[in-house]
Amino acid sequence: MSAKLIKGAEVAKQIREELAAEVKSIKEKYGVEPGLVTILVGENPASQSYVRAKQKAAHELGFYSVQDNQPADISEDNLLALIDKYNKDPKIDGILVQLPLPKHINENKVLYAIDPGKDVDAFHPFNVGKLMIGQPDYLPCTPAGIQELLIRSGTETSGAEVVVVGRSNIVGKPIAVMMMQKGKGANATVTVCHTRTKDVQFHTKRADILIVAAGVTEYVKGDWIKPGAVVIDVGVNEVGQTADGKRILKGDVAFDEAKEVASAITPVPGGVGPMTITMLMKNTVRACKVHHKIKD
Ligand SMILES: Nc1nc(=O)c2c([nH]1)NC[C@@H]1CN(c3ccc(C(=O)N[C@@H](CCC(=O)O)C(=O)O)cc3)C=[N+]21
Ligand SMILES: [Mg+2]
Numbered sequence: 001m002s003a004k005l006i007k008g009a010e011v012a013k014q015i016r017e018e019l020a021a022e023v024k025s026i027k028e029k030y031g032v033e034p035g036l037v038t039i040l041v042g043e044n045p046a047s048q049s050y051v052r053a054k055q056k057a058a059h060e061l062g063f064y065s066v067q068d069n070q071p072a073d074i075s076e077d078n079l080l081a082l083i084d085k086y087n088k089d090p091k092i093d094g095i096l097v098q099l100p101l102p103k104h105i106n107e108n109k110v111l112y113a114i115d116p117g118k119d120v121d122a123f124h125p126f127n128v129g130k131l132m133i134g135q136p137d138y139l140p141c142t143p144a145g146i147q148e149l150l151i152r153s154g155t156e157t158s159g160a161e162v163v164v165v166g167r168s169n170i171v172g173k174p175i176a177v178m179m180m181q182k183g184k185g186a187n188a189t190v191t192v193c194h195t196r197t198k199d200v201q202f203h204t205k206r207a208d209i210l211i212v213a214a215g216v217t218e219y220v221k222g223d224w225i226k227p228g229a230v231v232i233d234v235g236v237n238e239v240g241q242t243a244d245g246k247r248i249l250k251g252d253v254a255f256d257e258a259k260e261v262a263s264a265i266t267p268v269p270g271g272v273g274p275m276t277i278t279m280l281m282k283n284t285v286r287a288c289k290v291h292h293k294i295k296d
Contacts, residue, residue, distance in 0.1 A: 003231070003262040006153045008145070012274035015148070016061060019281055023062045026285075026294060034288035035064040035092040036120070036280075041079065041105070042072030046238065047098050049247065054096065057277050063284065064091055076105045080113050087115040093291050094120035094284035099170075117290065120283040123169070131174060134181050137290075138283045143175040145275025146211060146232050151185040153264060155209065155230045158187040163203050165220065165252070166213035167194040171234050175211055200224075212252040222257025231258055231265040234272050 027033055036058045040051045051067065058065035070079065079097075086092045095118045101107050111119075116126040122138040130136050139147075150157055162179045166172035172192060179188040188209065193200045204210055204224040212220050213234035225231060235252030242248060251268030259265055266272055288294070 003259040004264040006149050006264050006266045007270060008149055008266055008272055009270040009274045011149060011152050012278040015278050016057065016281065019285055020061050022285060026288065027062065030292055030294055032288065032292050033062060033064045034284045036094045036284045037066040037068055037086050037092050039068045039070065039082065039097045041070045041074055041101055051098050054277055054280060057281055061281055072102050076109065079105060079110060083110065083113045087118060092118065093287035094118055096121055096280065118287060120280055120287055132177055140170065140174045141279040142171050142234060142272060142276045143178050144279040145272055146175055147178055147185040149232065149266065149275060157185050157209065160188045160208040161206055162188040162209045162211065163191045163193060163207035164211045165193045165200065165204065166215065167192055168213060171213035214252045216252060217250050218254040220253045222254060222261050225258055225261045227261055228263045231262045232272065233266050233268050235268060236273055
């Protein structure tokens with residue numbers, strides 16, 4: 001058996017086409033465009049490459065977009081002042097501060113400083129809290145991308161056993177909350193595994209839907225997966241570079257084994273990653289509509 005590929009890159013392209021049409025019509029009717037600033041501190045090559053991809057997507061959709069690069073030694077106060085500037089800038093609807101930040105900067109302080117209405121990552125405690133009670137204004141991008149892939153691939157989530165491997169604030173915790181809520185692409189029974197889980201395989205083998213955000217290359221093996229399960233691989237591990245300097249990526253799931261057991265699986269690259277960026281664009285369009293009181 002060989003699993004169906006859930007091609008995030010293709011779904012992402014389709015959603016971006018829908019968004020581009022929406023942006024065009026907002027421009028024509030209201031004379032405004034979604035504005036996104038991505039703030040990058042320092043010169044981490046992986047971060048530079050992600051931010052470049054976000055800027056490219058924003059350009060293609062017709063956004064007003066700003067790339068703000070700051071030196072690695074920027075003071076916390078100056079970074080907070082910069083965020084305040086964008087909080088007050090009426091052309092900016094969404095603010096993204098690329099993580100991780102240098103050690104001398106308190107990440108929480110920075111995330112708390114972003115106006116929750118411009119928090120298109122949905123990392124501010126206000127938005128995290130609203131997600132928890134099932135009243136989100138913005139969904140966090142990677143979990144939103146995962147849920148969209150489950151919906152668009154026709155995966156039944158209602159009553160499904162969902163097992164999440166990983167408990168980060170960016171992926172594991174929010175996707176667990178989203179899958180247990182009432183509503184479309186949700187209503188699941190959720191188990192969360194992490195580094196202290198006694199028997200991870202016991203849990204993964206029970207999963208109808210297995211979501212892996214462990215941060216460990218090829219952590220989940222084929223025989224950890226229930227035959228017919230749907231596997232969502234959130235890992236983006238750089239394992240080397242090609243001769244021309246391109247990153248070689250592997251997921252958190254041993255793909256070649258897993259595809260023989262699962263009924264459907266996301267590839268890495270070309271799975272969850274492109275969806276993450278697309279959901280960021282979707283949140284920014286939504287922010288623009290809220291800021292300009294535009295109804296759907
Ligand atoms: N404030 C903030 N928000 C984020 O959303 C955020 C962040 N910080 N820091 C880092 C992580 C990571 N992340 C990814 C986005 C896209 C791909 C992606 O598009 N991956 C492509 C491959 C990209 C490549 O070739 O390098 C793929 O999987 O096909 C991956 C990872 C967003 N993050
Ligand atoms: Mg605007």
